[in-house]
Amino acid sequence: MMGEMMLDVKVTRAEAEVLGWTRFYTGEACKNGHTAEQYTSSGACVACAAESGRRSTERMRKKKIRQRAAAKAALTRRANSEKLRGIAHQRELMLFDPTTGNQKPYPSHAEQYREHHGKVAWLWNPWTGKRRTPADIGTDTFGELVRPA
Numbered sequence: 001m002m003g004e005m006m007l008d009v010k011v012t013r014a015e016a017e018v019l020g021w022t023r024f025y026t027g028e029a030c031k032n033g034h035t036a037e038q039y040t041s042s043g044a045c046v047a048c049a050a051e052s053g054r055r056s057t058e059r060m061r062k063k064k065i066r067q068r069a070a071a072k073a074a075l076t077r078r079a080n081s082e083k084l085r086g087i088a089h090q091r092e093l094m095l096f097d098p099t100t101g102n103q104k105p106y107p108s109h110a111e112q113y114r115e116h117h118g119k120v121a122w123l124w125n126p127w128t129g130k131r132r133t134p135a136d137i138g139t140d141t142f143g144e145l146v147r148p149a
């Protein structure tokens, strides 16, 4: 650290090089108006370099936020479109109760069944009467993606 923080000592870059200092101070303002030390290696203003570092960090942070939001929106769009496609196919009357697997569910219209029974897991495919797999139920508990066979 010897000699690096001697703010009051005004030297040229060439002198700083000879002295082996990593920074030097001329007392003159940089093009952005900072009266600050400069790096001996590049001649760059220390204050300018710090500002540019902060700006780039902020840009990266905002970019990451935008990328995360876009990825999330894409997932939501896909889920919604799959859900809508599934539900559109569920106009056909159900033959089996999606909760119990018994025949003649009430109501037998999928949308009405959901309104009537609320949030109950669809354990059976109400159109085929087959048990749904745990993985299937796990990813689509309320059977919105189940299609009539």
Ligand SMILES: [Zn+2]
Binding pocket: 030, 031, 032, 033, 034, 036, 045, 046, 047, 048, 049
């Ligand atoms: Zn500057």
